[in-house]
Amino acid sequence: MRTELDELNWAGNYRYGAPVIHRPGSVQEAQELVAGAPNIRALGSRHSFNSIADSAGALLSLEALDPAITIDPAARTVTVSGGTRYGTLAEELERNGFALPNLASLPHISIAGAISTATHGSGDRNGNLATSVAELELIGADGNLRRLRRGDPDFDGSVVALGALGIVTQVTLDIEPTFSVRQDVFEALSWEQVLADIDAVTGSAYSVSLFTDWQGETVAQSWLKSRGYDGGVPNAAYSAGFYGGSPALRAMHPLPGFSGEDCTQQLGVPGPWSERLAHFRMAFTPSSGAELQSEYFVARENATEAIAAIRGLSEHITPLLQVSEIRTIAADQLWLSPAYGQATVGLHFTWKPEQAAVEKVLPLMEERLAPLGARPHWGKLFQADAAALAPLYPRFADFISLAERVDPEHKFRNSFLESKVFGG
Ligand SMILES: Cc1cc2nc3c(=O)[nH]c(=O)nc-3n(C[C@H](O)[C@H](O)[C@H](O)COP(=O)(O)OP(=O)(O)OC[C@H]3O[C@@H](n4cnc5c(N)ncnc54)[C@H](O)[C@@H]3O)c2cc1C
Known part of the structure; x- marks a missing residue:
């Protein structure tokens, strides 16, 4: 029932401490397992980079259940x-x-x-x-x-x-x-031109990603996913370049040195949303496979300031980095969402798998981003604890009350949640 591989998360940087992983064959069986366990938590596909999924009691995976779509x-x-x-x-x-x-x-x-x-x-x-x-x-x-x-x-x-x-x-x-989507990649955009009107940059396609290592005067790549174009060029400006960048002439990977074949089709070839909206294809290892990740979110109006803060730390960040990605996310009303109540920009970091060194840089980054109200990605590496996170989420206390009400015996808690949510 339990194998060596199952004890590790996808990145291999975290070994689950739960003594057992259940894989029930039916929802009813899962219900019985939950009813009978003093401490149990759900395990997904193990793609988080920290201990968020772990449990001192049991883990329960639903992967054996039929998708029942x-x-x-x-x-x-x-x-x-x-x-x-x-x-x-x-x-x-x-x-x-x-x-x-x-x-x-x-x-x-x-x-x-x-x-x-x-x-x-x-x-x-x-x-x-x-x-x-x-x-x-x-x-x-x-x-x-x-x-x-x-x-x-x-x-x-x-x-x-x-x-x-x-x-x-x-x-x-x-x-x-x-709907159909076409994906266009541009290389070597000018930071100066991008920062002069970052809202225009992120608004120039249905989904925009900027990839950078934070040093120098250019942004390595931008990936533009444009919706509903069955041919032709979505934006006349593309052929003339994009904020100083030129169109990529071959399929690209966000990480230097990796093959574009692992990625969803680019070069402006339209295709279904299901084969364009993700960067990586299901049949291939996503990203580099040997990595750690962190991500911080700030309100859109703080985007250029946050980018400047991180560029200012490039001597610490870049040597440990494989690549960073900048994306935007619309505001929502979900209490613990990093986009709660504000249109948001996410600054993501794909690190080399050097956790001790990365953990030395995270406090520097969090200190610089704190005045901008940065909220970390729950599933990636960060240092902030409940006391630091609570003021960033207007409904944090309401979430704690809700959890107390539906789980009075703390069956679904673990040490990550005690430290990052309930401890404050
Ligand atoms: C290569 C790579 C690329 C990534 N790209 C992105 C990205 O583009 N955008 C982004 O935002 N994040 C990204 N992530 C992070 C990832 O999406 C999150 O960590 C996500 O939570 C992982 O889902 P999972 O199914 O692996 O959940 P796990 O990591 O297994 O668990 C995460 C949390 O979900 C809970 N959970 C899982 N299943 C259930 C359930 N059935 N019921 C209740 N709770 C449950 C767990 O208890 C835990 O708290 C990436 C990660 C990797 C490894």
């Missing part, structure tokens, strides 16, 4: 088992003529695990993936199933919930008719 064309929703990976769902939706509005950089992550940490893609008008959730079914601390619908009083506190409120067995997501 049910599309409701009239309601424009899809209902799916929480342990299903986005890539599996995306393929099935596309086959049936439907789409999700956005995907993260990789399709390999589980739906329940991704929404639990407010995982996001990019796009000024795109909320994080949790904002597509219309309904949740979860196993509560007593082993009974609870359903929460958008509009219910506890809903906004229960979607991005870090696994603290129970085991999400089923998720209903908003869908829309399928």
Whole structure:
């Protein structure tokens, strides 16, 4: 039931301490396991870089359950088992003529695990993936199933919930008719031109990503995912370059030295959303595979200041970095979402797998970004504790009350949550 590989997260930088990992074959079996356990937590596809998923008691993975994908064309929703990976769902939706509005950089992550940490893609008008959730079914601390619908009083506190409120067995997501996307990559943009009007840059396509190592005067790459273009050029300015950058002439990978074949198709070739919105293809290892990650989010109006702060630390950051990515995320109302209440820019860091050195740089970065109210990605490496995080989230205390109410015996807590959420 338990193998050596299962003890590690995807990045291999964290060994789960839970003495057992259950893989129930039915929701009922999962309910019985939860009812009988003093301490238990859900494990998704293990793509987080910290101890967020771990448990002192047992871990419960839903990966053995059937995805049970049910599309409701009239309601424009899809209902799916929480342990299903986005890539599996995306393929099935596309086959049936439907789409999700956005995907993260990789399709390999589980739906329940991704929404639990407010995982996001990019796009000024795109909320994080949790904002597509219309309904949740979860196993509560007593082993009974609870359903929460958008509009219910506890809903906004229960979607991005870090696994603290129970085991999400089923998720209903908003869908829309399928759409096509073309992806254009530009190299060596001018930082000066980008920073002169960063809102115009991030608003120039449905989803925009900027890749940089923070040093020098150029941004290494920009990836523009443009929606609904079945041919032609989405923006006349593209042919003349993009903020000083020139169009890439071959398929690119965000990381220097890696093959563009691992990535979704570029060079302006239109294709279905399911094969363009993520950067990495399901059949390949996403990103570098040997890495750590961190990410900090600030309000859009603080974007240039945050970028300047990080560029100012490049002598510390760049030697440890594989690449950084800058993306935008629309504001939402989910209590623990880093985009709660504010349109947001995310500054992401793909580090070399040198954790001790990275952990020395994180406090420097957090100190520089603190005056800008930076909120860290829950599933990546960061240092801030509950006392530092609480003031950043207007509904933090409400989340703690909600967790206390639905999990009075703290069955779903772990040391990560004690330190980062409940300890404050
Ligand atoms: C290569 C790579 C690229 C990434 N790209 C992005 C990106 O583009 N954007 C981004 O925002 N993040 C990104 N991430 C981070 C990743 O999306 C998050 O860490 C996400 O939470 C991982 O989902 P998971 O299924 O692996 O969950 P896990 O890491 O296994 O668990 C994460 C949390 O979800 C909870 N959870 C899992 N399943 C359930 C369930 N059924 N019910 C209740 N709680 C549950 C766990 O208890 C835990 O608290 C990336 C990670 C990697 C490794």
